[in-house]
Amino acid sequence: MNKRRKKITNFSKAAYSMMLPFLIFFIITILIPTIMSLWFSFSQVSDSIDFVGLSNFKAIFKDPLFFKSYYNVFIFMFFSIPITVLLALIFAVLLNKPTIKGRGFFRTVYYLPAVTSIVAVSSVFLTFYNPTGLFNAVVTAFGGQPIPWLTDPFWARVSIIIISIWLNVGYYTVLFLAGLQNISGEIYESADIDGANSFQQFFKITIPMLKPVILMGMILSTINGLGAFEVPNILFKNGFGPESSAVTVGVNLYKTSFEMVDFGKASAISWTMVIVAAILSVIQFIIGGKDNEA
Amino acid sequence: MKLSKFLGGVAVVAAVLTLAGCSGGTSSKDSKSGNKTEADLAKAERVKTGTLEVYAPKGKNTDYLQESLKIYNKKYKTSLKIKAVDVAPNVPMVQKITPKLVAGEKMPDLIFLQDSNAGSIFNKFEKNFYSSEDYGFVKKYGSNFYSAKMNMLANVAPSKKTYGFPNDWGNAAMFYNDKAFKSAGIDMDDIKTWDEFIEAGKQLKAKTGKNLLFMRDTGELDLVNYLTEEQGLSMFDKSGNLNLLKPEVKKAYQIIKKIQDADLVSYGNSKDYTAIGQKCGAIFAGGWLASYQANDYPDDSGDWRIGKVPAISESAKSYSPMSGGSSYYVPKKSNNPTAALQFISFALTNQDCLASYMDLSGLPANTKAYDTEASHKKFAYYGDQEILQTLNEISKDSIEGYAFPYTADLGNYIEAASYDIKKNGTSVDKALQKQADEFVAKYSIKVNK
Incomplete structure (x- = not known):
């Protein structure tokens, strides 16, 4: 003993x-x-650090821009996360098929945006969104009117969502691919024998088995979305965009820290992010179902 | 079990040490390097050796400091050195120094900070810097500098004490394509008011196809500021309250609307301000544009000139709108504050040093610089115009403004109002009211009407 x-x-x-x-x-x-x-x-950070109770939180809740930044972030996440997850799933399933040639090459290509500098990507997209840039050239080539990508609140948000999807699809593809490779081939063989077609296999086997990975991907996207900073800050000189349509919680946090030099308020903003991210994650867990605890 | 207790202990000790380090940092500042007053340092003997660490953008400003140091070392038989760290004077500088200020870490001997960003630093960390006023610099040399610059520096800190050592200053000027205007039959020397300027713009467009000027497609900002300040109104009063709802701002929007209605505007991203402006008849910008324009668009050499921004009306006094400037600051918790104070006082007031700054295309805030031969340099790009003298004349009429921590942020709200007016057809009153309400709610200040 x-x-x-x-x-x-x-x-x-x-x-x-x-x-x-x-x-x-x-x-x-x-x-x-x-x-x-x-x-x-809970402090005022200056020559000394003085406890001020809830006054930083009261101050940020009085600021309409604080709520606008959350509103914008929720819009971005509402559209970009489902599209990103859906596209990543499709790519992962395709890349998981042994019949696809050059899978290694495609995996690398899809993953590249995840390891590319967001600043570089945003700068390239900035030229694409130019009134006479690539995107409008394509639109006008098909007889459409040039789109005010960066000068209209609606399109400014669309511009950010497009970049966000482009940046994240590859990462989640690899994540989902790893999840797919953990699903035993025997399950699909059994389904085949039972006469399940590809769609049934996808919705009845692949999606349920991937649920924990999808859930993790969505939680990561939510956390990243709340802190988004580089893309709006590069697309728009001040990070705000037309009618503050691009300002994110991350941009607001940065400006409060380093333009206003108000670390107390900036910390209060960051703690609201923690709380919101936690709440959203719990909601996702609840919606995702009990079986995702694994 | 013992090891787990040990690990727990490590965690607690590390946390306590870090937290104690943070709070202790603030208190130790006064007890160590901050224990000498400015008056003591003013009486101190000249420091003979040492290295001054300077945070400043590499280029003309660091070249100027190095050049000045040569003159200084020769004059006082000292052997000081400068170690320059390349930091942009606006938000990157704030980013670089604020963690040090919060943690009470060692600071550089000199920092070069844009006036518009100084308000936010001094609002929180005033006690961490030596005052140029208490050091005697303001009393001895202050009257040599533009009064608008000294007024700006005097209002940066909440105590209204001057901390900055004034380096450069610029007011907005009108850069115009003289050749294009002449080809449209317009002599720009005859253009005195905005109404005349708009008429000239119509003629320019009809004859050459060029638009008159650039505006931001996300909502105009610079012209709103310039036109308001020309009328003698700064966007904030001395107490920091907002002037956005004043009639002068509404007048500015009336003029902007006239220009827009006459279809004389090239719209674009504010990042392309100068590139688009170069294809227009005129660009409104600070004197800094002169050094960029000649480098970026050498083919246009000889075509451009610099003049005063047109007046709102011929009868009322027209002020020169602010463009901005930068100043040096001496932190208390540095290795060589005495040497830094001695050197920077010299560099900003010695005629040879000032002449070297102008040779490097700098625009000193010290008016004595414009008595030097260097200030009469002719610039071929501007048809041999003595642009330093022109810019000096413009700065003499400068409006006196203030830099509060929230000054820079107002730009976002003005842009939003401009966008609302232009794209959504909202009335000027309603658009300004909406933005003013949001701004004062954020910063808990008053709005003047």
């Missing part, structure tokens, strides 16, 4: 020793900044 306990203790020591570097790194880079951010959100 004692020998067994000693063995466990030795094992624990080794495990803790291996955890130590990560733990120290985690404390310094994540835990402490998180605690400080929470502290700042």
